[in-house]
Amino acid sequence: MxxxxxxxxxxxxxxxxxxxxxxLRPGYLEIREIPAPNAAVHQYGITWKAPIRPGLAARVVPVFPNDCITTEPVRSIDAAALLARWDITCRGTLAGRSVRLSGIEDTAADALLRYQSATGITQAARLTPANPAAVIAQTPDRWQVARTYFVTGVEHILMxxxxxxxxxxxxxxxxxxxxxxxxxxxxxxxxxxxxxxxxxxxxxxxxxxxxxxxxxxxxxxxxxxxxxxxxxxxxxxxxxxxxxxxxxxxxxxxxxxxxxxxxxxxxxxxxxxxxxxxxxxxxxxxxxxxxxxxxxxxxxxxxxxxxxxxxxxxxxxxxxxxxxxxxxxxxx
Structure with missing residues (x-):
């Protein structure tokens, strides 16, 4: 039997x-800070890649703080995934604040968040149905990228x-x-x-x-x-x-x-x-x-x-x- x-x-x-x-087919959210001439505002270039099959493209939307103004996304299809690019302008820096993937709680997928400051400092975090939000650290942990990609490697061989x-x-x-x-x-x-x-x-x-x-x-x-x-x-x-x-x-x-x-x-x-x-x-x-x-x-x-x-x-x-x-x- x-x-x-x-x-x-x-x-x-x-x-x-x-x-x-x-x-792996995870979602991928990149936030890249754009140096702005006006120190009162902070601009960011956003890239959101959402695979179609796990349901991320249809159900999941990146959510930023309320003081951020969003431009109209430019969408395309890239390797069975929805690829969207747009800019946001925020009154304050995203450092120290939360970014969330609304709707990921209703999927069985996860996503990688990558944040790059205007000075080139990079952070990485995993967003999952159980943990759909991440706080952009003001002082990044130097081992944050290492932990994120190590866990991703383990998941890849097991899945x-x-x-x-x-x-x-x-x-x-x-x-x-x-x-x-x-x-x-x-x-x-x-x-x-x-x-x-x-x-x-x-x-x-x-x-x-x-x-x-x-x-x-x-x-x-x-x-x-x-x-x-x-x-x-x-x-x-x-x-x-x-x-x-x-x-x-x-x-x-x-x-x-x-x-x-x-x-x-x-x-x-x-x-x-x-x-x-x-x-x-x-x-x-x-x-x-x-x-x-x-x-x-x-x-x-x-x-x-x-x-x-x-x-x-x-x-x-x-x-x-x-x-x-x-x-x-x-x-x-």
């Missing part, structure tokens, strides 16, 4: 996940089904903690390389082919798990770190695409990039440890039971990934 439940859960995840399951299933496949494929750790480390090094290189615009690849190839990488590992036989190790078992490294380079483009959706704070790019990557690795460690402990407990209880669970999981993951692959080929 438990195998059927696992299969249904994974298949349901495949059918309900968006074609671009790798995207980015592509990477989660790939890492699970590595654990299901290999025996022995050392082999798993070495292989996951190779995957980590590889996707860190392409994440940094792509974010810094040193290299780039188009999104749709990368997303399809990431789904294919999961299908490949699922097939390797299903076809493995005692005494006849397959390619991914003989040189798992090489396979993980090569696929990790590919997955790094996916991480970079997600980070591009969020944006990086000007002047804090190295900190944001580093802490986002550290957050990804922290989430990845949680997945690996949890999966290994689960398999260990199943094996201790019943070796046959553990083998069946491994096989059913591989079939379920492979089915979901194959569906993603077809979706992304058609969508691309």
């Amino acid at each position: 438990i195998f059927r439940i696992l299969l249904l859960i994974l298949l349901a995840a495949g059918f309900t996940a968006d074609v671009r399951a790798d995207d 980015g089904y592509d990477h989660l299933l790939f890492v699970l496949c590595l654990v299901l494929l290999l025996n022995g903690a050392r082999r798993v750790v070495a292989t996951v480390t190779a995957f980590t090094v590889a996707h860190s390389i392409t994440l940094v290189a792509t974010t810094l615009e040193l290299i780039s690849l188009p999104g749709p082919p990368v997303e399809a190839a990431i789904a294919l990488s999961i299908v490949f590992l699922a097939v390797e798990i299903v076809k493995r036989e005692p005494g006849a190790p397959r390619l991914s078992e003989r040189i798992p770190w090489v396979v993980a490294f090569l696929f990790g380079l590919l997955h790094g483009f996916g991480f970079a695409g997600a980070l591009a959706e969020i944006g990086l704070p000007q002047g804090e790019v190295p900190m944001a990039l580093l802490t986002f990557n550290l957050g990804v690795e922290a989430g990845q460690i949680v997945i690996v440890i949890g999966a290994m402990l689960t398999l260990w407990a199943l094996h201790r209880a019943n070796a046959l039971y553990a083998a069946r669970a491994r096989m059913f999981s591989a079939y379920a993951i492979g089915s979901v990934a194959a569906m993603w692959l077809l979706q992304r080929i058609v969508a691309g």
